[in-house]
Amino acid sequence: MPIRREQAPVQAGPISPPAWQELEESSDNQVQFAGVMQAARTMRRNGEAGAELLQVAEVSGDYFEVMGATPAFGRALDSGDQDADADSAAVVSAALAQRLFGSASSALGQDLRLDDQQVVVVGVMPSALADVMEEDLWLPARFQLRHQSRGNNYIRVLARLQPGFAAEALEARLAAVVTRWESEYPESHLGMRLSVHGLLDWQTRDVASMLWLLQGAVLLVLAVACANVANLALARLAGRRRELATEAALGAGRAHLMAGSIAEAVLLGLGGLVLGLLLAHFGLATLKLLASESVPRLSQLQVGPQAWTMAVATTVFATAISGLLPAWATLQMGGAEGLRGGRQDGADAIGGGWRQTLVAGQLALSALLLVSCLLVLLSLSRLAAVDPGFDTSGVLTGRISLPAVAALEVDGEGSGYERMLEASVNNARFLDDLLREVRAIPGVEGATAIDSAPLTGNNNWNGEVSIVGRDYAVGTAPTVEWRWVSPTYFDTIGVPVSRGRLPSTAADARETVINQRFADEQFAGVDPIGERVAWWNDEYEIVGVVGDVRQWSLGRDTSAEMYFRYGQAPSPETTTLILRTGMDPLSLTEPLRRKLQEVAPDTALFALRSMQQIEARSLSQSAFVGQLLALFAVTALLVSAVGLYGLLSFSVARRGQELGVRLALGATPAAVRQLVLNEALKLSVIGIGTGLIGAYFASRLLASVVYQPGGSDALAYLAAGLALAMIAAIAAWTPAARAAGLPPMRALRAD
Amino acid sequence: MSDPVIQLKGVEKSYPLKGGRSWVLRQVNINVNQGDFISIMGPSGSGKSSLLNILGLLDSEFDGEYSLAGEKVNGTSEKQRKKLARDHIGFIFQHYHLLDDLTVYENLDLPLSYRDVSAAERKARVGDVLDRFQIVGKKDLYPNQLSGGQQQLVAVARAVITEPAVLLADEPTGALHSTQGKMIMDLLVELNGQGMTIVQVTHNPEYAARGNRRVELFDGWLQPVAE
Structure with a gap:
């Protein structure tokens, strides 16, 4: 633990x-x-x-x-x-x-x-x-x-x-x-x-809520599918009502009557289980690819005994849920009404209302999923539009180890602080030489170094500092993140120096620049230039203020930061090279490797990435959730559309005689079409409305993956409502058109 | 004498079959005058219902000539045929075909809702018919709360509420027991007495005799019945 x-x-x-x-x-x-x-x-x-x-x-x-x-x-x-x-x-x-x-x-x-x-x-x-x-x-x-x-x-x-x-x-x-x-x-x-x-x-702490969210989405899709299967089974059952009534009249018992429904549900369940396991087996690689940047312990993911057990349990549950209703409806049938084929036979009395409820439920769950998906996608677009505080184009980053290390140990001569400072001075010299060589690589327009590249969140060096001249009660001194940079960092990466200047190049100078956030938090209404900050064994004069940079990720706000120059303060053992180019930054990967091999063969170069790749990685979790939710929402949407289509088709077939009567009494085809569309409209309004309300309450579950939820989220509800209404209209149109084209004579033939 | 309300000349209907055609109606010629009460009889499969469908403009796939209320049916568009039917035809079915989800009042209102009739007039006409057929007390009941005879009574009321020129009744007493059947026949005779032209299909010779003319269909051929 x-x-x-x-x-x-x-x-x-x-x-x-x-x-x-x-x-x-x-x-x-x-x-x-x-x-x-x-x-x-x-x-x-x-x-x-x-x-x-x-x-x-x-x-x-x-x-x-x-x-x-x-x-x-x-x-x-x-x-x-x-x-x-x-x-x-x-x-x-x-x-x-x-x-x-x-x-x-x-x-x-x-x-x-x-x-x-x-x-x-x-x-x-x-x-x-x-x-x-x-x-x-x-x-x-x-x-x-x-x-x-x-x-x-x-x-x-x-x-x-x-x-x-x-x-x-x-x-x-x-x-x-x-x-x-x-x-x-x-x-x-x-x-x-x-x-x-x-x-x-x-x-799994960083992804637990995301995984629970996805698990919930999967259950919603499962519920939609179960509702659809139950609906289809009820519709089929209604078609068999005369046959079942005949069997009942001839002495068939309850078990015999229910056997068909149950056998059908079990067969469907088994088929679903096999198909699901096959899909899981072949889809796992894609899932791993999608989730590679977002989910820990991914290599342990496999379709093994645990997954099989879960799949079997889910199948049993889904089969019971989707098979129970038709089996129950079977019991309600079988009377003389069924033989007469009247409209109020068992299947209709039981199935009619249930089928409508199931379809409305499917639409509601689809609306919930669609809204969730759109909320995440909107969040993603907001995230992608976040200004990271620097120019991300044409930047290659690569981490390297620095030669002067192991200064933490307190044995040997001098204090740990002095030895670390000395290492930092040596590393500063090493970096100056190395960066000079790197700038000579063809295509490199600028080269610099920072202990940890922006948007990566690799550096968690932070702690309390005190502004000289101020008194702090225990635990109230400002907490600041510390960064170490080469002199050209701000210019190369495109971070503006809003006030003052950069630290001087003298190794014995103790100067720092702070970011705007630090200035705003600690020096509101006061000029920070010239103020001194006590850090470890030294005091550092603030000589400049620079723009805020998203250091951890696009979605995490900036923190108060202090920038030290390498050589002026003890520094970490690794740094990140930042190369600016007008070319594809990844094309500099090999030239950079060769240059390091040539001028610093003992230096390890790793984690080579373009800033665009880092930016994409910063968005990866939201993108992963968005992609999966989109997949689930589209699946649920299609299943619901099929459900609505099935219900209305069945309804038109069942109401053929009634529609024929209406036509014989003078109804125009448009009026009959409208009648069917109204049925779809009623279900859609109930289903989509319920779903949107549910989505509003469920949206707080998305808090962990949605960036800055706000006013534009209303768009998600509007778009989801419209999209679902459109899908419902498309699903309803064919049965409605079929009803409108029904020859009244044929509809009345049963008479 | 005025023109017949319905005029059929050489009307034929058939279905293509492998190696020939199956004839349903052959050379049917008939004139139905204003105020007639014609009973069409014949065994099952003789073409009675097919003829009634053609008369009611539910079926337009036939050969020959058909005029309704002085207007030619042949060669008109489906839209025109539907308008003709709306303006001139009322239908009564053997199994009543009241809509289960609608009350008696709503069932009566239904044909009016498909016509260009104002809400106030619809209300007045439904009230009038409820009163005329003495079913005011049942106006809020659903069809499954009525007996067969009562349902057919409502069906007749629904058929006449649009004041059609011709009332077509397809075995209107076929699903009723004798007392109820007699009641419906009395009602049809009464309506005929008030000037309504009626064409009914029936198997029952006694009910057929309530009309002023009888014709018989046999294998699609129409034959007058000697009175």
Whole structure:
């Protein structure tokens, strides 16, 4: 179970090493804790050129036990590996072992170099765990060697509860610990809470509401289909009323009369089950493709025993629902009325009203789905129209590892801060040289770097800062996101400098620019230029204000931000190259790779994407939901249209004599056509109206996937209503026209 | 003497069959004058209903000449034929064919709603007919709340509410027991006495005799019946 620090404005954050140490020591026979620090490390293989960036987890000794994960080959890491003087052991993922060494088993005992650390592979994880343990490599954590401040939170905590010990009990236990911390260390822990989550819930937290929403949509389509099948069965039954009445007159019992309806429903259900499983089998690849950017643990998705069980259960349910009504109607039939074929026979008395209700219900559910789909699509168009704050065209981005790293460790000479600052200065020099080379690539109009590209949400470096000269009560200092950029960043990406200037190029300068949001929040009516912000061990002078940029995604509003220049503040170990070009940005991929290979062969280049791709990824969840809802809505719409057509066709056939009488009494064909259309109109108004009202109330379920719901959403209701009315009119027209063309003589022939 | 309301000359109807035609009506010639009450008799399949459909302008696929109220039916458009039927024909069916979902009042109003009659006049005419047929007390009942005879009474009232020149009755007593049948026949005679031209198809010789003329159809050929 993941345990996360909730401390406004931080949500679901990690904890500090001292806090972790206390939790680790409190492990007992009820709960076992594990600590993880995730990092990107540059990997080089001995004797081979090139570098690769790996996602690495530094884990405490109990990590594998807490995860319940056993390596497929070799051994797991344990507390012995955490000793400072132990050999550096590593466990690798099955995919990494396969990629580097050809097979999982041959990885054991192999050496790898991570930055400047030599490690030996002692275990390989099974590939089946790849979705749960997503890292490439696991190293023993040596938290004791790192920065020990309680304000420095970077350890993520996991817990395994022993049977009988509930999550609520753990939460209560953690609450007691946090209460003590709050009183002992208020500057670090005031207003803090440790939340406990289920691992699956945690991994799917961003998509859970979306998946529930889609599940709901699937159930609606299922309901529409069931209603349609029940409707068709009732219509068929009405056609067989004389036959059933004859059978009843000849002594057939209830069971015999119902057997036909039930057998029909079961056969239809079985057919549906087989077709559904085939569709699921062949459609899975498409679904995975559509959802690739939006849904975690996708590789585990398969049409296996779980899906079969679900499909069988759904089939049984759907068969019962769609078969029950006709079977019941059968029982109501079978009297002499049926033999006479009068209009008020059982099938008609039971079926007539039900059939209309079912069709109206189908239309209502279709309206609900269509509105939902249109709301998501409208949201998507609003999102696509959001100004990200910079020019996204002709931009290639690629992340690289920086050469000067491992400055976090506090052993060795100098403080951690000084070593990190020194690394940042070295990295700034490295970046200046590298960017100069990259700008020489033909077609490159500009090249710059930022720790994390806009719209990716990769950087969650943030924390409290204080504006020099202001006093803050505990927990009230402004929380700001921190960014590190090369001097040309704003010009290259097209972010305007609205006031002041950019930080100077002097390495010893301590200057920052802030974004407009920060300026508005903290310096309303005051000129921020010249103000100073205390950050870590230094004070930084605000020399400029730049435009707001959507850093996380198109749908997430900007936060207050501070931009540091590389070399003027300790910086992260990776950065993102930003290339501006007038060509297709992806055409620069290979030239960039070659250039890095040539001038910085030890630098790992990864995650190469055009800004358009990043933008599309930012829209992917809404697009995925929109696409699926559109599919469901169109399906429901077609099924409903068929249902309405079937009902009206049956109605015209059933009312043939009545319509003939009307024609014989002087009704014009137009009047008869109108009569049938009125029946459709009545059902449509009831069905669509109910659906639209339902959609209004259901729309709040869409809150997680709809961006800025608002006035234009009325369009969705209007468009859905009109579209459904049009579909209903088309479905009704043929039966209505057939009725209008009915020769009265033929209609009266039954007389 | 004025022109006949209905005039048929050499009317024939047939269906194509493999290797020939199946004849339903052969060389039917008949004149129906204003105030006539004609009974058409004949065995099943002799063409009685087919003839009535042609007379009622429900069937336009026939050969020969047909004039209704002085207007030629042949060669006219369907729209004109429907107008002719609306203006001049009233229908009574064997199984009444009242609309189940409509009350007696609404059933009576139905033919008027298909004609260019103002709402006020419709109301007046329905009220008048309800009164004339002594069914005011039943105006809010539905057909399934009435006996067969009462339903046919309403059906006759519905047929005459548009004041047609000719009332066509297709076995109007066929589904009724004798008392009810006699009541309906009395009503038709009464209407005829008031000047309504009636053509009825019947199997019942006694009811056929209530008319002033009888014709018999046999294998599609029309033969006068000796009085």
